[in-house]
Amino acid sequence: MLIAIGGGLSIRKTPVDIFPNIDLPVISVIWNYGGLPPEEMEKRIVNNFERFLTTVVSDIDHVESQTLTGVAVIKMYMQPGADVTKAIAETTAVGQTAVRSMPPGTTAPFIIPYNATNVPIMQLALESDTLSEQQLFDYGVNFIRSELVTVPGVQIPYPYGGKQRQIMVDIDPQRLQAWNLSPTSVQAALASQNVAGPSGTAKLGTNEYPILISTSPETLEELAGLPLKTVDGHTVYIRDVANVPATNPRCCSAQASHPP
DSSP: OHHHHHHHHHHHHSOOOSSOOOOOEEEEEEEEOTTOOHHHHIIIIIHHHHHHHHHHOOSEEEEEEEEETTEEEEEEEEOTTOOHHHHHHHHHHHHHHHGGGSOTTOOOOEEEEEETTOOOOOOOOOOOSSSOHHHHHHHIIIIIHHHHTTSTTOOOOOOOSOOOOOEEEEEOHHHHHHTTOOHHHHHHHHHHHSOOOOOEEEEETTEEEEEOOOOSOOSHHHHHTOEEEEETTEEEEGGGTEESSOSSOOSOEEEEOOOO
16 A cells, blocks of 8 residues: 555656756757858858867867758757856857858858757748748748747747848859959949948938938849949949849859848
8 A cells, every 4th residue: 555655646746758858958050151052061161160169169079060052050969067058158259250261241150059858849831822932931030930939938940941032143254254353343342332321310491301321222223233343434333244133144143132
């Protein structure tokens, strides 16, 4: 009878879980660079960042990485009992430093902590017969994630797939060479002339009017009309050496983000 009573009490008080509590925290670092091949992601982003991690971040057990087209996922498996908060802070700091040595246009990574006992129980896929892939991606990022994040225990990573709004400037090598220019000239023109400029106000009498400075092209025609250089009194524009957008891409592409 003592065994039966003790067994019943122990069953009621015994905690139940899918897996035992494994104190082996994992930190995922996700890098994004649209259009970059997996080989270049590995050479230019993953290899350099892994060296930074092993130098700066403490209590690392081992590091695993996976590279895809435009995406690199680096997983840091920490030592049992490691301070995850400290490791995330060190990873964030080294990520801000490492981004300066990566290709131009590289953005800071997503850093997602989770435990080895956390397993996904549900995945959400979006599908529509009327909406485009870009619209589905916008709904998933801006609306669905904000609604699901209020559910207790939900950890939502950045949606995979979809198309983000981008404008591809497809360079014609022959026209570029004819004007004695390089792809770097096009990239520099896009970076220096597609910026957010400051605004101000003008006081005329008793009224004060806002002054808006147009420093960012609003249409494809304005983007194609950005000047590159002046040769013998003739101004060379982006449309003279590239297609915006491309109808028949021929070679290289200079990627430029355009504000929505």
